[in-house]
Amino acid sequence: MSYYIHNVPGRLRIKTPLIKRNQSIAEDIQNLLKPIIGISSTSLNLVTGSIVINYEPRVITSKDIVNTLNYAGYFDLSKAVTNDEY
Numbered sequence: 001m002s003y004y005i006h007n008v009p010g011r012l013r014i015k016t017p018l019i020k021r022n023q024s025i026a027e028d029i030q031n032l033l034k035p036i037i038g039i040s041s042t043s044l045n046l047v048t049g050s051i052v053i054n055y056e057p058r059v060i061t062s063k064d065i066v067n068t069l070n071y072a073g074y075f076d077l078s079k080a081v082t083n084d085e086y
Contacts, residue, residue: 002015005066008057013051016075019051032072039055
C-alpha cells in the first residue's frame with residue numbers, strides 16, 4: 001500500500017512513499033500545509049511515510065487538503081486506498 005487515506009472529521013492520515021526517509025520533502029510538505037487556514041498541526045513519520053493532519057472541518061475539508069498535496073505532487077490520489085477499501 002503506497003498511498004493511503006484515512007479521515008475522521010478533524011483528523012486526516014495519509015501515507016505517501018515520497019516522504020519515507022526523505023527529510024527534505026517532509027519539510028516541504030510541512031511548509032506547504034503550515035500557512036493553510038484551518039490546519040492546526042501536522043505530524044510526519046519518515047519511517048512509515050505517514051502524515052497526520054489535524055484540521056478544523058468547519059474551515060477546511062479533508063478533500064481540500066488531499067487535493068493540495070495531490071496538485072503539489074506529494075500525493076497521488078489516483079493510486080490512493082481508503083480505510084474502507086483496505
